[in-house]
Amino acid sequence: MKREAYLVKRRYDLSVCLWPFMIVCVLNLLPSYTLAQTSSLAPQEIRVFDTPNDGGGSLTVQWAPAPGDRPDTRYQVLVGEAIATDPATFTIVAEFPADTKYVKDVKTAWWTRRSDKTWHQAIIKSAKGIELKDDTAYAVAVATVQEDRRAFSPLQVATPAADWFNWNQLNNLIIAVSFGGLVFYAISHAKRNHIFLRRIPGLDAVDEAIGRATELGKPILYLTGAHDLHDPSTIAAAVILGKVAKRAALYETELIVPHREPITMAVCQEITKQAYLEAGKPDLFKEDANFFITSDQFSYTAAVDGIMLRKKPAANFFMGHYFAESLLLTETGASTGAIQIAGTDADHQLPFFVTTCDYTLIGEELYAASAYLSREPVQIGTLRGQDIGKAVVLSVLAVGTVVATIGVVTGAQWPQIFLDLFRDLK
Amino acid sequence: MTMPFELIVGAWVATGLTLLIFTFLYKDNPLFKLAEHLYVGVSVGYIIVKTYDTVIVHLVVKPIIDNGEVALLVPVAIGMLMLTRYVPKAAWMSRYAFAFIVGMGAGLAIPRTISSFILKQIEDTVRPLLSLAGPDGVTFSMNLLNPASNLNALIILFGVGSVLFYFFFSIEHSGAGKAVARTGVIFLMISFGAGFGYTVMARMSLLIGRLTDLIEFSDASYGRPTIWLSVLIIGTLIVLGRRTKPTPPEV
Amino acid sequence: MMSFSERMLKIDRRIIFLVIGLCTLLPLLYPVGLPIKISSEVRGVYDHIESLPEHSVFLLSIDFDPASKPELYPQAIALLRHAFKKKLRVITMTLWVSGTGMADQLVTQVAKEMGKEYGQDYAFLGWSPGGPAVIINMGQDLSSAFPSDYSGRSTKDLPVLEGVRSLKDMTYMVSLGAGKPGVEEWYVFGKDKYKFEMGGGCTGVMAPGLYPLLRSGQINGLIGGLRGAAEYESLIGQKGKAVAGMDAQSATHFAIIVLVIMCNAFYFSLRQQRG
Amino acid sequence: MIFLRRQLPLLITLITGLLFAGQYYVPHPASEQMLTSATKWLQIIGGFALILGVTSLFHQHAVKITRQEAGWGYSLVLYAGMLGTIAAGLWADGKEAVDGAMTAFGWVYNFMMVPLQGTMFAILAFFIASAAYRSFRARSREAAVLLVAAVIVMMGRVPLGEYLIPLSGDVSSWILNVLNSSVRRAILIGVSLGAIALSFKIIFGVERSYLGGGKE
Structure with a gap:
């Protein structure tokens, strides 16, 4: 000893x-x-x-x-x-x-x-x-x-x-269990209480874009991304579509929603119908506002580009997950002079959206926007849980850096006791 | 040296298809659509053949016949369940398959994500802000070009912290928080800029690759398909353009 | 009446397409051959392979398809040449179904050029579906994930795989990835548990996203895009398609930089005109 | 019936999810054996999943052709391409080359699929250039920062840039290694927390959209 x-x-x-x-x-x-x-x-x-x-x-x-x-x-x-x-x-x-x-x-x-x-x-x-x-x-x-x-x-x-157990990975297990618990706690908390969510600036731009389209008497184009409905980004895109559709109904502006996936299309059709109903204009709802093109990446892109060039929508929305087609879409959209608003969690495509669109919901902002709009406790609670998780990570980074620095200066061994808790050990 | 016949035909076909796709740059047109549908068809066919050969022949049938691994029929059954999606009355059975895949995927992901993307990343971000230079000298190294220097460690800490803070949604970005969030945005923009710059390189290389092939196929040994086919395709485009005159003008 | 700046800002994009096309084509036809500086990211992979003793097991996963061929194919060629030159036991495979034919061709071609014998010096395992599942299964038991190689031979009978039962027996592994599954999946489902040393190669689009893994040492080197391939080609002293492409790359980058400067100049002059 | 249709799938997800999350912490050979078999199964099921995606395309275009919808001729081309490739593939036993000699299947792959797929992506080169011209304007401070970073990295990644301004290589490598790394790391941590939260919600049946067919 x-x-x-x-x-x-x-x-x-x-x-x-x-x-x-x-x-x-x-x-x-x-x-x-x-x-x-x-x-x-x-x-x-x-x-x-x-x-x-x-x-x-x-x-x-x-x-x-x-x-x-x-x-x-x-x-x-x-x-x-x-x-x-x-x-x-x-x-x-x-x-x-x-x-x-x-x-x-x-x-x-x-x-x-x-x-x-x-x-x-x-x-x-x-x-x-x-x-x-x-x-x-x-x-x-x-x-x-x-x-x-x-x-x-x-x-x-x-x-x-x-x-039967790898004790070196005990910290991993503890983190997994406590974060999981935290998420479920936050969800159940959100079901009972109101949780503050900050307003996402991009959502103001949505209203503005719809307004512009109405003024010009041109349609609105809305895309839900490449993934199917299993993906949180597509779910978020569908939720935001509800809000856009409601506005479009109020202003009596045409809405065009081309799809890449039949199931997403069916769900979005329902969402749109509901939005027109809520806006009090069910008679304006058109069954074929949502339609399916093809699931192939570039055929879809070419077809949507064609729609942009022919119908010249005044506002283009790109929500959901995108791949290499992002630039082909936004570039064509920009060439028609439309206001473009994007929201994606595809970090490899974000640079293109940020440069070619007028407003971009970056990464998790897309989920936050949909939670903000839908007010669904599961979504809000998850967001809250993740926020707390991030706060913990931030504090670990801050405390860890201070402790590690003290360790170097004093040569003490005890900082390692703290730092080991957040290391990947096997 | 003479070229084998199939290579010459191949060169003509490859060149033709490449040029057909490039016509999209002029505008969306039937030639492009033709090439595009052919592309989808060929790749689907390719995937079907490969899946059949790898999965059915080599992963299932052979082990069962050669080694009697009958247990492999279980995943085959689960896989078959997935195909019930096309039978409306039995579609619910496909849920078992999805439940298995999705559940297993989620389970496998949790501990591995924590270890690779949370613990490892925290571990590398938490670095002492001072280092030992000599036997007892504690220094702060300022060398920007050394990625491991203390100054860079500090910048990374700031970057990670401010961007993480930007993605907080359940608190208002006001006061000091606003300044931190704005720093986060600046960091994000730098990273996106770098991403854009790097991607320019990537996309340009793709073009370079295609053009290298076209240059190779303009060789006389292939019968100069690049040149002949370019002329042919431009001609077709002009004819097509004449025929469908009343289309709205392109911007 | 539009001002000059305004007209320039709304220039038909097909004119830009033409400029870019020419900037790519001309240097390819008339190469200059500018020197290429080696980055530490690429050197990481090179130095590691250089330090490996003969007969070490080197796994190269060719995780891309023809779409990314121009960027990653030269990387794969350079890596294979290096590994063969170092007399490593080279095992190759792919996680991308539509890349199978290309990978087979690539491996066969380089092996032939270096005078290597199939089964003895190298093997191509082919493709197997499932992405992460393949990686984990290989980590558990290689012959379970790939009972036979691409040509249908039993993997257990290949001399090159002697003593290699799972990913744990790999000395070094490089994934050349164009997306998912790629470098990240190889780390999360492979190296994380089976602890082989690992490097990465990727397209330019993916590269900035892999820097966190590079910094934390999760991968010990990163070959990014065509530039990375060109660096690797110069390191092994066999210049190929990537080095040849660098002139075109320089030209197009400068064309774009000039375009950006022009567009900003017009933009600001327009703003000033409008007050 | 409701149990078979709704609860049982959720139960399967719960059990497999917990089992394979827990497996990570158990080094015992029994647990490793389970992982080996299960991942092998997953490989085979993955093959069927591919077929599932492909058959839906098959179906779509069949409908287009039978109804003679607009552009059904293109669907015919698609079918011809697909069936031709399958025929060539089965004829060649799924091999592109046998003992170094190209098969018909390999020919289709090399001279049709490779150029088509490669060119589809190469088109992006033109678009990225025009995107740069159109949208790289210093409209705001953020846009200016993005623009400068992009230009530096573009310079630093090509020999000509490093040749004209030797510093650009170092600066771009610093941007990538330090500034870019920190941002990507923060995004990675955020996204991973999200992915873990989603995985937990899937395992415990809070998130069940993957089961398809709405809420029933």
Whole structure:
């Protein structure tokens, strides 16, 4: 324990080349422990155990670092049957320079680490000459090789086994469960309470665009994207279509909605009908405002481009997910002089929408806009849950940076206890 | 050296189809539509053949016949259930298949997304803002060109933070929040600009690739299809344009 | 009456198409050969392959289809030439069905050029449906995901795959991706669990989105678009289609930059006219 | 009946979802074996999903032809292309080349599919140029920032740019590596949170649009 307490004060991320030197220093500073051992060459305090958190068939051996850990000295790891007693007859499964293979070389979390980071560690797996079977005991020894002398550690017996949980991934599991819980809590909260959502500026532009179309007496074109209704972006596009359709009905402006997917078309038809009903103009609703073109990317694009050129809509809406066709659509739209409003979560296409459209709902703004309009608790709650998730990430980033900086300045070890919680460890 | 006959025909066909698609640049026209439908047909045919060969022959039939892996009939049954979508009365049975795929996809995604896109990204963003230069010297490295320098770490922290903040929807962007959100927008715009610049490169390379082929096929050994077919297609376009005169003018 | 600036701003876009067409065509016909500077992203992949000992297992996943051929095909050729030159055991495959024929042709062509023998030095596993499912299944058991290779031979009998039971046995893996499934999926469903070292190559559209993974070391290098391919070609000292295309690329980029400057000049002069 | 049509699919989603999310944390060979078999199944089902998408197209155009709707001739072309390719493919055993010699299927692939698909995308080159001309105007501060970043990256990514202004390469690499990285990272984190939330909602049956057919 005392060793660890001392080491805690050391800096944790010194460059690798400093390590051998550091270890020697550390050990020299701990005379009570090391001096008694230096006379013997053999590795000290060897521990062998089943490799934790794995699928079996492997053992881990750890031993204390020694002052003689120099590149010209080598370590050998030997494995034999449990009943054997002479390590010289064992199979050599690993041999490496004495200043390599430390616990710290393997990424592990503090909550699963069994010995100090400065210890040596080797993992034994089935290799040529020896096969490690689960639930069979094996004897393991470590030898120090200097020139042609070999000094063996005492034998240790251990049994490999398969594990049922990988404790290194505990933080991953905790994050998954707590975030999942958070989302459901936020949804149930949203069902009972009013949750504030900020107004999305793009939605004001929607009204303006419809107004312009009415003034000019030209139609409005609305696209719902490339994905089908399973995708949240398409659902959001359908919700926003409801709002656009209602406005169009109020102003008695023609609405054109070409589709790429029959099911989305059917649903959007219903939404449009409902919107005209709500606007009090059911007689103006036209069944063929929503129509299906084709599911093929470029045929669809060419057809929509054709509509833009022939009918010259005054406002084009591109909501949902898009691929390479985005630019073909918005460029043609721009050439007809229409006001263009886009909303997409396709980050690879955002640069094109942002440059060619008058207003773009960027990424999650699309979902937010639809939650804002639909007022559906599931959507609002999810958005709220994600907001809290982002707030947590932001705080972790802030606190983590401060803590890590303190760790560098003071050389303390405790910051790692916090930082490990948010690292990907396996 | 003479060209094999099928290569020469191939060169003519490939050149012709390439040029037909390029006519779209002039305007949407029947020649383009022809090439386009042919494209869809050929690729659908290709996918059907490949799926049949890979899935039915190599992943299902062979293992069952050679190794007796009868359990593989279960996914085949599930796959068949999907096809019930076309039978209105039995369409609900396809739900089992979708339930299995979607459920499994969602399950597989959760832990992996956390590990790859949340933990890993946090881990790399949380960097000490000071570094150890010498044995005891604590410094702040300002080198912009070294992606790992402290200054860049700080900029990244600001960028990630402000953009994340911009995507907060349940609080108003006012006061200090407004300034942070605006910084986020600036960062977003820089990234979109970079994306646009990089994509210009990508799209141009596609064109370069097609033109390289056209140049190759203008060689005499193929019978110069590029040149002859260009003339032919431009001629056709003019004829078509005459015939359908009363269309609205293009912008 | 429209002013000059106004008319210029509303120029028929087909004139721009023509300018771009010429800027691409002319340098292809009359190349200049400007020097290409090597970026650290591309060097990451190159250096790693360079450091691999002979007979290391190198997996190249050709995850694109003919649409992205101009950008990614030269990358694949350069990578394969490098891997063959280093005498690595090369295993290739694709996750994109419509890329299968192209991938087969590509691998066969480079192997023939380098005098490599099928089955002994390299293999092409072909395509299998399911994207992420294929990656996970390969990570669990390669012969389950691909019971046979493209030509129908049992993967268990291929000498090149000796000792390779799953993705865990891959020394290095590069995914050349044009979208999904591609580099990201190979990380999330592959490297994340099976822990092979991994690099990426992608189209220019995808590249900016992969920089976070590059920074965090999730991929150790990134070959971006035709430029990346040109850099790789210069690194291995075998200049091909990508280097040849760089002149055209330079010309079109400058044409566009000039267009942007012009358009802004007209735009501001118009604004000033209108006060 | 309602149980079979509604609850049972939701139950299947719940069980498979939890099972495969949990599998990630369990290194035991039994759990790994389950993952191996299940992903193999998923591969096979994925093949059927492809067929599902393709047959819907088949159906659409068949309707167009039988009703002789506008442009049904093009649908005929589509059918001809498809059936021709299938015939060539089955004849060649689904191989584009046998021992280095191109089959008829390979011919269709190389001289029809490759140029058609490649050119479809190459058209974008022209459009991106005209988009740049039309819309890259410094209308606002945001637009100006975007424009400058785009121009720098365009310069820095080609040899001519680096040759004329040597600094442009470094600056564009800094923009990509640092500024762009940070934004993409923030988007990635946001999107991932969204994806995880959606996955949870799917597993617990809150989100069930994938079942199709509305709310019943």
